[in-house]
Amino acid sequence: MARFIQSHNCVDCKCKDSIFSSLSTTELELINNNHYEVSFKAGEMMFKQGTPSPHFLCLTTGLAKLYIEGYGKNLILSLVKPVDYILGPGIYVDNRHHYSASAVEDSTACLVDVTTFRQIMRGNPDFADEFIRRISIMTIFNFEQFISLTQKQMNGRIADALFYLSDKIYGRNPFEMTISRQDLADLSGMSKESAIRILKEFKDEGILTVDGNSLHILNPQQLKKISETG
Amino acid sequence: MARFIQSHNCVDCKCKDSIFSSLSTTELELINNNHYEVSFKAGEMMFKQGTPSPHFLCLTTGLAKLYIEGYGKNLILSLVKPVDYILGPGIYVDNRHHYSASAVEDSTACLVDVTTFRQIMRGNPDFADEFIRRISIMTIFNFEQFISLTQKQMNGRIADALFYLSDKIYGRNPFEMTISRQDLADLSGMSKESAIRILKEFKDEGILTVDGNSLHILNPQQLKKISETG
DNA sequence: GCCATTTGTTGACAAATATCAATGAATTGT
DNA sequence: ACAATTCATTGATATTTGTCAACAAATGGC
Numbered sequence: 389m390a391r392f393i394q395s396h397n398c399v400d401c402k403c404k405d406s407i408f409s410s411l412s413t414t415e416l417e418l419i420n421n422n423h424y425e426v427s428f429k430a431g432e433m434m435f436k437q438g439t440p441s442p443h444f445l446c447l448t449t450g451l452a453k454l455y456i457e458g459y460g461k462n463l464i465l466s467l468v469k470p471v472d473y474i475l476g477p478g479i480y481v482d483n484r485h486h487y488s489a490s491a492v493e494d495s496t497a498c499l500v501d502v503t504t505f506r507q508i509m510r511g512n513p514d515f516a517d518e519f520i521r522r523i524s525i526m527t528i529f530n531f532e533q534f535i536s537l538t539q540k541q542m543n544g545r546i547a548d549a550l551f552y553l554s555d556k557i558y559g560r561n562p563f564e565m566t567i568s569r570q571d572l573a574d575l576s577g578m579s580k581e582s583a584i585r586i587l588k589e590f591k592d593e594g595i596l597t598v599d600g601n602s603l604h605i606l607n608p609q610q611l612k613k614i615s616e617t618g
Numbered sequence: 619m620a621r622f623i624q625s626h627n628c629v630d631c632k633c634k635d636s637i638f639s640s641l642s643t644t645e646l647e648l649i650n651n652n653h654y655e656v657s658f659k660a661g662e663m664m665f666k667q668g669t670p671s672p673h674f675l676c677l678t679t680g681l682a683k684l685y686i687e688g689y690g691k692n693l694i695l696s697l698v699k700p701v702d703y704i705l706g707p708g709i710y711v712d713n714r715h716h717y718s719a720s721a722v723e724d725s726t727a728c729l730v731d732v733t734t735f736r737q738i739m740r741g742n743p744d745f746a747d748e749f750i751r752r753i754s755i756m757t758i759f760n761f762e763q764f765i766s767l768t769q770k771q772m773n774g775r776i777a778d779a780l781f782y783l784s785d786k787i788y789g790r791n792p793f794e795m796t797i798s799r800q801d802l803a804d805l806s807g808m809s810k811e812s813a814i815r816i817l818k819e820f821k822d823e824g825i826l827t828v829d830g831n832s833l834h835i836l837n838p839q840q841l842k843k844i845s846e847t848g
Numbered sequence: 849g850c851c852a853t854t855t856g857t858t859g860a861c862a863a864a865t866a867t868c869a870a871t872g873a874a875t876t877g878t
Numbered sequence: 879a880c881a882a883t884t885c886a887t888t889g890a891t892a893t894t895t896g897t898c899a900a901c902a903a904a905t906g907g908c
Contacts, residue, residue, distance in 0.1 A: 458769040477754035513740035524707035
């Protein structure tokens, strides 16, 4: 399970360039006094859907997946890479997690007490604005995903997932896919077998190369077209 | 198109019992000075996806649908009934609408300047908390819908949609469906024909009665089971 | 290094769902 | 009131997608 590791000081942490940029030294110190760092091995669960949600989580290294445990299978809402926070909608509603989170790669995270978080939210409008901006961006992304998964056929959905991985997550084009085929399927709302088949189809058509987990999108224009034609 | 109607005073408005309950008289007056009322005929569009979003909209009478215009078809995110607000995620991101809204029934709405809204958000933590709580509830609902639409089969999806209409929208059991079959389909992520067929199937099995737009769920237990077994 | 377990791959088949077409019913404008 | 349009319904058919089964490849524990 999760291991505590030596805590750094938030005041000098690289994380503060992210969501925390508008915080005063006093506020950073408040967070510093109410946080701890944890490390997770690849595959370990960070928290589970339905359990109480007493922390704001900030991913400092690694890669995590946020997913809803549905009817027999999972739906991956998003992948989270450093430095980004994980804070579900339950915080302001029922203090529970509405999705689960697992480490995809070995990861470390900072956990900040939710009470501290809400206290800062109420006292610092700039921080609140930035936080709302971020959850709004997430909502907009969820809408796009919603449309992709409910209105596109499998080829278009895989195309979208591949662009997501390449552009938003790994940030480069030949990329090493650290998520499994099952994860790719859970991200695209289909069975693992279908995801594999479409990957192969794209490979046969020369749109990309797949070698194990190394993936190279050779023809982004054509893939874009597949994404658009559904 | 939309018609202006005589403006009431926000300070005495019934709407203030809703999201606005934490506002001071001063803040209500600020809103009062920056709002106007509009009426929409059934079928009229309130705003369109992609257009600038300069207002917070508060539905005072009628019924509206919020929907994403996707690839050839629409996806209804939710229905909105009085008194509830409509404020998309674009407000804090790009000032654009990320979904369209249409009046399903004849409706009236109050439009409040977004600048005023954000000003109050920054100055009143209770209001901000309540607002975040509400968008969080919406997000949680979107998650449920997301799972329903991506992991359940058509019967389960229609079951979910019917419970949504009965419990959350019309608030009674024999209810008059003011949305069209196409809307029901757009709410359940399927073709209109499929939605109609499943409605008929449920009718044949004695789970409900359908007479035009009058719908009565006779056996909620069985419908619940259909919802749960996907 | 080797066995056990998981993960990836492929094919055949079955189930779910959309599309198309035809028709009836209801609604709207004039 | 009536034509014109939209909305609802049904059946036949094609397409999409999942499931099952078998097996290959990779990975982890010891």
